[in-house]
Amino acid sequence: MTDITNQDIIPNISVDCVIFGFHENELKVFLLNYTGTNLWALPGGFxxxxxxxxxxxADILKERIGLENIFLKQFDVFSNPERSKHAPEILELIKKIGRYDVSVFQSRFISIGLYALLDHTKVTTTLDRYSDKSKWVAIDKVKNTILDHKEIINTALKTLRLQISYTPIGYNLLPQKFTMPEMQSLYETILGKKLDRRNFQRKMNAYNILNKLDEKREGVAHKAPFLYxxxxxxxxxxxxxxxxxxx
Amino acid sequence: MTDITNQDIIPNISVDCVIFGFHENELKVFLLNYTGTNLWALPGGFxxxxxxxxxxxADILKERIGLENIFLKQFDVFSNPERSKHAPEILELIKKIGRYDVSVFQSRFISIGLYALLDHTKVTTTLDRYSDKSKWVAIDKVKNTILDHKEIINTALKTLRLQISYTPIGYNLLPQKFTMPEMQSLYETILGKKLDRRNFQRKMNAYNILNKLDEKREGVAHKAPFLYxxxxxxxxxxxxxxxxxxx
DNA sequence: AAACCATTGCGTCTTTGTGACACAATGATA
DNA sequence: TATCATTGTGTCACAAAGACGCAATGGTTT
Structure with missing residues (x-):
């Protein structure tokens, strides 16, 4: 990753990426830990x-997650002047790190929220010298986030739940071949509620966005489900x- | 309207308001004409x-349209670095006007799009010394707009048409008491297509967001419709x- | 090897929503 | 008084959606 000097950026506008992953029937979000703190942050930047x-x-996704051509959706702008008031917590860190001029963080900046959905297993985390840890955190267990990142995550989830009712979901979240129960589990996880197995299958098929394959998942207990x-x-x-x- | 000096604004972030009005079965958008040009612009500012x-x-709506407590919806962010490349057309004007430092317009800035829906008749246009004319333009007759304002308007309309399928519409667009045919006309105008009168009424009532009043519209030709x-x-x-x- | 059983796939029944259209009521206008 | 465009209500056919029955499947257990 190349450094970004202050000459190259717009100082008042940042983006933050809420990267949702799906694993073990849990919806998770990708967070970075800034070196030497217990604070976690969404991948983002000016x-x-x-x-x-x-x-x-897209640059941030490529740098931090190693993936390209991921569907990124703008969902809101966070412009509360107070949103950076906790910045002092990280100002010292910024100074040490020397990535951006501290003055950039001291003045107000707005952040544009983007979200992405992707297959948790495809990710090869690329840590940089500003963060030495990253983790996938279950959506209801997010804590110790910097600034208003918790609110950004909550808003992204709310938007996702609204959009799932009129937009297809799953392309980057599921492996290439998947079963209907897996698809259902994804929907249930995002929506936070149980759905009827049989009605789900019927409705999903009616959307006409899936190809049913002539294979079944092998080596699983009980009746083997078809792959799609x-x-x-x-x-x-x-x-x-x-x-x-x-x- | 008080002047805004460059010290008080964030130079890279502007908002532009797409104000939709409904009149004579046409969806219109409110545009301002900058003095001494034939260029039209959305009301906006840094x-x-x-x-x-x-x-x-909200400030812009209050200043330019004289209305408060209007529902404003953020719909997109316009961040193409090329979006201000036509700025030279208005740079001379900006210089004359002296509202903002010209350098602000010469550097790149992003714009956040908001839209509002309101009752065209309630508006009392307040012109300022930067603009001497304003007009309501039918949505399909917008031209001679500055920068990417035409694109902003198109995107706002697209968003509105999408949102109308899962969100109630009309609160600020219709007078306090209105008839079902008026409501239908509003929907038809926004959607750009005709709807069946009887099915519309049934569906709208099912939404349960209207109170049917015990009055009818008086003095109209033919059968008098109920007010809601x-x-x-x-x-x-x-x-x-x-x-x-x-x- | 046979019985077991959790899970899957498909189907039925009922209720609700939607598109198309018929018909009577209304009330200003001719 | 007759006319007639428009409104309010209802019907019919069909599609969508929720609830649930039941047989098929295929690894697991005995």
Missing amino acids: IEKNKTIEEAG EFNQENYKEALKNGFNNSW | IEKNKTIEEAG EFNQENYKEALKNGFNNSW
Whole structure:
């Protein structure tokens, strides 16, 4: 990762990425630990002068998670002038680290929230010299976050739950081949409630975004479930137009 | 309106308000004409240091439209580095006007898009010394806009059309008492298509956000339609939770 | 090897929502 | 007084969604 000097960034605008992962029936979020503290933060950064928000987000994902071409969705802007009032906690650290000029953190900045959904197992964490630890934290166990990052995570989850009702979900979250119960488990995890197995299958099939394969998952206890894959074309189409047009 | 000096604003972040009005079965957007040009712009401005995005938007609505407590919805962020490349057209003007330091416009800035829906007739336009004209322009007749304001308007409309399927609409757009055909006309205008009168009525009533009054609209040709008003409590509830929960 | 049993796949029944349309009531207008 | 565009209500057919029955599957247990 190349360093970013203050000349190259817009000092008042940052992006923060809420990266959701799905593992062992839990929805998790990816957090970084800044060296020498017990504080955790969303991967993020200031925006370089010649980049869009989306490009800035994609750069962060590539640097920190090692993945490209991930669907990133802007969901809100966090602009409370008080949001950086806890900054003193990390100002000392910033000074040590020398990545950005401390003055950047002392003045107010807004943050644009992006979220991504991805397959937890594909991630190869790339730590840099500003953080020596990272972890996936269950969505309801997030704590010790800097600034308003907890609020950002909560808002991302709320947006995700709203969007799941009119947008297809799962493309980057599930492995290439997956079973219907796995898909259901993903939905249940995001929504935080149980769904009827049989009705779920019927409705999901009606969306027409999956290809049923002629294979079954092997080596599992009990009846082996069929494997599915995403129908790329229809999935993209559904992303554009949504499911429930209602009027 | 008090002047804003460069010391009080964040130079890289502006808000632009897409103010939709509904009149004569047309969806219109409110635009300002900068003095001495044929260029039109969305009401907007830079953000003061101690304000949130929402507060900045509310200030603009109050100053330019004379209305308070209007529902403003953040819908996107416009961050293309090229977005201000047409700025030279207005740089001369900015210089004359002296509202902001020209350097602010010469450097890149992002803009956060907000939209509002309101009753066209309640508006008392307040012109300032930067603009001597304002007008309501039919949504499909917008032209000669500065920067990427046309794109901002298009995106706002797209968002509005998407949101109308899971969010109640109309509170600030219709008069306090209104008829079902008026409500339908609003929906048809936003969606850009005709709806069945009878099915619309049934569905709208099922949403449970309206109170049917014991009065009819008087002095109209043909059969007089009943008047309705919004059920404040249920409307707010619906705004929070949405209509189509789907899962 | 046979019985077991948790899980899957498919189907049924009922209720609710939606699109299309019929018909009577209304009330200003001719 | 007759006309007629418009409104309010209802019907019918069909699709979507929730609840649940039941047989098939295939590893596990005895």
